[in-house]
């Protein structure tokens with residue numbers, strides 16, 4: 586998949602559930618519909634929980650990259 | 665044995681009550697729900713709250729009634745989600761029942777019968793929920809509450825395999841499940857589903873990142889479906905895993921699974937037939953788990969076959985390699 590351009594970046598490595606999701610939500614609220622947020626979250630509990638919650642709030646995960654150092658890079662399009 | 669003893673005590677309470685005078689209308693007390701406290705003349709009045717839910721309007725009215733009749737001004741949330749008004753004088757039973765009746769609040773039950781069902785939040789508002797547990801509890805309460813059985817008969821509904829409503833400890837329990845199916849063309853190989861699955865039922869293919877699924881490990885929680893960004897994992901069907909013969913108390917027993925994917929529409933029939941079987945086979949004072957041990961699970965399963973065949977375990981077509 587070609588790299589999708591993002592409009593904002595949020596690095597949430599080391600931020601625990603559910604604060605990571607709340608921060609994501611607050612960030613998305615400042616953005617326009619259709620804009621893309623790049624989100625960096627940890628492996629483990631965050632990657633188990635954050636994508637589900639993002640989907641439930643009606644946003645779209647348009648790209649997922651697993652990085653070797655134990656974290657994920659997600660691109661989220663505001664819904 | 666222990667069960668027997670306590671149930672006998674409950675009968676004695678009822679008998680003692682009847683000697684207490686004409687002022688109390690004992691027809692109101694038929695269903696039980698009045699529990700003798702250790703304090704002289706005082707009873708706990710247990711309200712019927714299926715699924716542990718009350719409207720706020722009703723709760724406000726109940727508060728007023730509780731405040732008026734509880735000598736100590738306290739209520740207690742019972743372990744089966746019913747509200748109990750404590751320290752009520754038995755001479756006021758008729759009045760308190762009439763006042764509760766006026767706001768549409770019924771009193772719960774004790775003794776050998778189908779009890780008020782318990783339930784978690786389920787899919788209505790709990791993120792993990794797969795089934796509408798509250799709706800089911802309401803339905804069971806309306807259809808079956810108070811039906812006589814050889815001993816108490818407790819049911820519960822959990823919305824997902826986390827099983828907060830403890831279906832494994834119920835006489836008859838229903839736990840929500842979802843069967844996941846994978847649609848390969850939509851999959852981008854992002855590996856999120858393998859991360860989301862806590863049961864190691866999905867591992868990512870080292871090259872493509874796509875899921876390799878081991879159905880024997882799957883507990884049907886749906887985490888993969890909820891996590892997948894591309895809707896590649898989908899819900900094939902929802903249902904209830906049905907468990908029978910569990911109980912708590914002094915000698916707990918774990919329920920056994922008798923149906924994997926019972927559809928919503930078959931729950932009432934499953935309870936009706938199970939109660940029928942229990943009444944035909946159970947001895948007085950015997951929980952259904954012990955009846956099953958004595959008579960044999962096969963006898964029960966043969967009887968239930970017409971209902972349970974609608975929820976047979978899924979035949980998985982393993983995706984991935």
Ligand code: HEM
Nearest residue numbers: 666667670671673674699742743744746774818912913914
């Ligand atoms: C006179 C008979 C009995 C009375 C008045 C009585 C009363 C109560 C009350 C007030 C509660 C809490 C409220 C509720 O869960 O709805 C309760 C819960 C409970 N009772 Fe009893 N009980 C009786 C017999 C028994 C017997 C025979 C057993 C088992 C051997 C038993 C086991 C339990 C258990 C395990 C709970 C916790 C909730 C549950 O697992 O369902 N009780 N009982």
Ligand code: HEM
Nearest residue numbers: 743784790791792793822824825826827828829830831862
């Ligand atoms: C403020 C108090 C509580 C909160 C916020 C809470 C919240 C939760 C949540 C969110 C779950 C789902 C677990 C998950 O998603 O992994 C859960 C499960 C459960 N809760 Fe609670 N709970 C509370 C108190 C209690 C109490 C007092 C009990 C028992 C007396 C209890 C018994 C259970 C049981 C048996 C489960 C099932 C799954 C498990 O063991 O992980 N909870 N609770």
Ligand code: SF4
Nearest residue numbers: 784790793823824828
């Ligand atoms: S059983 Fe599942 S749906 Fe029900 S409260 Fe627990 S976690 Fe939520």
Ligand code: SF4
Nearest residue numbers: 861882883885886888
């Ligand atoms: S439903 Fe999905 S997440 Fe849950 S156990 Fe099965 S494969 Fe794993």
Ligand code: SF4
Nearest residue numbers: 851852854855857892
């Ligand atoms: S099934 Fe969904 S979550 Fe799993 S790898 Fe494919 S796209 Fe990602």
